Amino acid sequence: MSSIAVLVELLRRDTSGGHVKCWEHFARSAARLPDGTGLDLTVYFLGDRERVEPLAPHVRFVMLRPVLSTAAMRSADGAEDVCDLAPYHPRLAALLPRHDVWHLTHSFAFAATAVRLGRRAARRGAPRPRLVGSVHTDVPLLASVYARYLADRWLPGSHPRVDGLLADEAETLLRRRRDRLLDSCEHVLAPTPEGCAELARVLGPHRIALLRRGIDHDLFRPDRTARARLAREYGLPADRPLVLFAGRLDATKGAPLLAESVRLLRARGTAAHLVVAGSGAEAEAVRRSLGPDVTLLGPLPQDRLARVYAGCDIFAFPSRTETIGNVVAEAMACGLAVVLPEGAHTTRWLTAPGGDGIVVRHDDPRDWADALGALIDRPALREAVRRRAAATARNTHRSWDRVLEEDLLPVWTRRSPGAGRERVPGPARPGHGRGRSG
Template identity: 70%
Template sequence: MESGSPRVSAPVSVAVLVELVRSGTAGGHVKCWERFAESAASLPDSVPGDPGLDLTVYFLGARERVEILSPRVRLVMLRPVLSTAALTSADGAEDVSDLAPHHPRLATLLPRHDVWHLTHCFAYSTTAARLARRAARKGAGRPRVVGSVHTDVPALASVYTRYLADRAVTALPARRDPERMPGGASDRAAEWAAGRAGAWARRRRDRLLRGCDRVLVPTPAGCEELARTLGTDRVSLLRRGIDHARFRPDGTARAWLAREHGVPTDRRLVLFAGRLDASKRVPLLAESLRLLRERGSGVHAVMVGSGAEAGAVRSVLGGDVTLLGALPQERLARVYAGCDVFGFPSRTETCGNVVAEAMASGLAVVLPEGARTTQWLAAPGRDGVVVRSDDVWGWADALGGLVDCPGLLEAMRRRAVATARDVHPSWDRVLAEDLLPVWMPGAAPVFAPPPPLPVPSPGAPPPDPRSA
């Protein structure tokens, strides 16, 4: 370097550990970090007085490979050591993770990074926690360890253990059928196993979070809850963003849905997107729609995703449901825009980005009271419905109150779009305001978020992109 030249600091190297398989139909946890990586790739290379960010997001994959998004942002896929793929159901709806206590390949890569960001509680996270403890004991330079909560892992562990137990009991010889009855020995054993699995996952998650310098939580209520045990100085908010360029009203989407998937054009369409299993309370939604049809309401269900309850949903709703399976986000965005109502009874979400996507696409959303997904509503009752009687009859009443009242439905859809446009942050903004200050404390701002894109009203044709 020539004498008198300004000193250029090395960028802060951040490793985000997402121990889930990356694919085109992966769930919200994976998509969240793909969006953050895209936003990071758009950051300027250097800002005076700021070293900048170098970001690597580690996923699981069938083989090791690297995808470069920019000179300072990359996605790395590593093979799992002890994959959960063998434990998934035939449709493969469950997220595949890695149950190994240590990931040797990741262990060789982590020391090159300054910040280790844990997002789960299995192989990647336990490897990082072990290395951080070892560095602390040796008095060596310890990385900054950050954790974030994305999934209610204890609840999912309990649900999936119950499914696995039920599958095992179903394989028993016919002479042992009485044990499979509700309250029978096998049923009690399955409940016990599900409870133990949930408790184990909770202990594992909490132990990892206690070892983090900072923990990020998606809701203010979650921050308050965790701060009681970790302290307010160690807990902060990590919101979720929305991509208005991808999720927006589209007046041509309904005709596309009818043409591509045969959905009826003479009924209101109630959409669900996510895993079709008990963790999302899909059986409750299906039963409420069946009751609604029995009452004479013109409603048809559209469900995106796969899972253990897909067959039961088909059995309950018959020809009144279209099951689309798992879809990539580009096709999912058109499905959103082609429907009228988004019914989402799940209580296991830490955030529920599908709700924000539905609102941005111009759907009236229906959510259970007390669920963390209701944080997306700015004016409950106006930009979305909160179901207070959280049972089949309460959901049938709430959905019927929309599909049978066209004026109310259209007003709520317009208000949902307005809330998404005016209130919900972009991924760029969340990166700048929630993540960078944690990864790079004291650094100068490196990103000024642009104003949101204009969003048309439901039913209007999409804007000409050449005018943007």
Template identity: 70%
Template sequence: MDHSYEWYSAPVTSVAVLVELMRSGTSGGHVKCWERFAESAARLPHTAPELDLTVYYLGTQERVEALSPHVRLVMLRPVLGSGALTSARGAEDVTDLAPYHPRLAALLPRHDVWHLTHGFAYAATAVRLARRTARRGGPAPRLVASVHTDVPALAAVYARYLAARRLPAAAEPLARGAERRLRRRRDRLLNACERVLAPTPAGCAELVPVLGAHRVALLRRGIDHTRFHPDPAARTELTRAHGIPADRPLILFAGRLDASKGLPLLADSVRLLRAGGLPVHLVLAGAGTEAEPVRRSLAPDVTLLGPLPQDRLARVYAGCDLFAFPSRTETCGNAVAEAMASGLPVLLPAGARTTRWLTAPGEDGVIVPVDTPHAWAAALSTLLTDPARLTGMGRRAAATARETHPSWDRVLREDLLPLWVREERWGRGLGSER
């Protein structure tokens, strides 16, 4: 662990990635995404374009974690943390709601490229500081951004939760208002950037009317194939460690346990399966406001594992039979890629961006046509009552992951380095593909 601020001294492009979310071992996909990219950057060969990378997170105390001489993670304390506003333990990611972060502002001038990934204190500070620098005629940083979460849509869900405590009649108007305001704020921040990356072609298309096609590009998500892979021994481990029944199919859901991810819909569909006599067990990895309602409604046919670090989560994927993910708020949905790499058939809602992980719907996964408990129960039943099809689809899902889902190293090289590093430094050897 390195607690000092030591930046690489060679002539480099210095990049600051701003992830204004609290970092921990059980953080969500946005935090993990940049951990993986930082690990990939630390593996870059000496012949790669000269890059010095700092990823800024929130933390309970300020500290620096060095991954290599030219890659580090920096945790800064929030100025106005959102923890007091969460609607339930583990329901929302903690961010910083302050309009300005003085400590970050003091560190940003060290960097050439400021990469925004969210829409609160860090992003607002970067845009404000860049504009101030430009007015004073100083050396202007390059502002770029990437979209990782549909924050406005999530804000609408949480506004409903919070309003339900005291103002239930006002919940819907408050939710719609919160979504509109945050969408306008997001667009203003993105409009300050020279280039904005989105995780899917559909996401890019949504940004084109706001930014113009010349300013929008794709940032794919990677997958760690060494961590997520099929393993027949994982089922026994899962049963032994958590007391999960070994004599029935296991349906897995991983992510935030709330309405924004479609969990109530999945719980209702499992309830219909059980009422129809199909013995299934639901396994939930994550935390959120719907955890207790689902526990009460499905016990003893549900196991709640809580938030899990990546290594333990990988064993849970490999130990289950099927991954059901009704969420429509994902910009990408890395949990789907992790499940497929682990050899699980995936069930996804029609029209969701997560369906882009499939290359042959019906063969490497199932797209459920409508968001009703009966439709989801029917799709689950069709697979779970046909063991040969379930096994075959799991194998095809793993094959799709191996053949078409890129590694984090590849995405860094192909999507991020060309964005960060000037063209005159580009085109040098980048090593073999991973």
């Protein structure tokens, strides 16, 4: 049996972002595998206390307390993910040796600890663990944006050029750090062909493979009763189309652009209402800009978010920073007409741009207002796009079970030259043994 440790150094909660949700889905898919498949999976997250959550005898979540949490650095709304900036995580270091494969998914404490232990084993001449990695978020780019937010918070009145230099330096340093950590991995997975090509230039094409994203078709699906429930639960207007945005409300996701485009629509006399599922630094600005024409729902767990999707008409997502953008697949599966930036990675969910989703060429509020207005003013067009979006999701978007089987299991179970080693004994821990449910 191969024991896999997936290292997700983010705080796990009901309203966590796509990175955490991705591994929750993969773990649940692994839990549906028969015990005899030879896979034992532990997914490590951050938590407010150490605990084990079993999903099956061969699959479990483990939450570990952070050593140097970023919680104190979050903005006032607390929308950013909490991670661990410590250079070493002693508790994880004690647990890792019991696993055969260490899968890095980020570039902070958990990943640094795994790479450090692997290099230590190599220096001693001991058999090295198998390290693999995957990229889920463009952390260096996000760091650039948040460096500007933090500079404004901690250095109010600083010159924009200074803020820009800080942001550029943060992005450069974190990109170098990410690539150094990934260089320790025998295989690295990326969500798009473009992402694979970027990493291949740094790490070599022989080590790079694709890790696609899946969709839960049972949870995310059209529901004709959802609109009435939204009106009852949230007081959303029933007399106009609902435009939905889901994600962090900040510049990286295009929230200011979308808010201005909806404001232009309303100024033109077009009936539209923006619904926002999420929070972020731009939340109050969006509220001020649109007033009664926006409803901010805050972060939502997956089951409630699925009902919100199904009750809306259009999903507008101007972000260009997504590595894949699972919210787009979720919206399409629920039968929404999606509107996306031309050239963004999120357009890969479309099979017929212009048919099963609308792409906007320029990041200009007027262009976005035109695209949204065409769908709002032409109900027949909107319904045609919605039907084709649902059909694309149903016919071409893979389930999480299938992605696990096709993309992850071959990498985890591939035997490297050092395979067959004796695993370094790890400290005993009640309720957390190999093959145990906890």
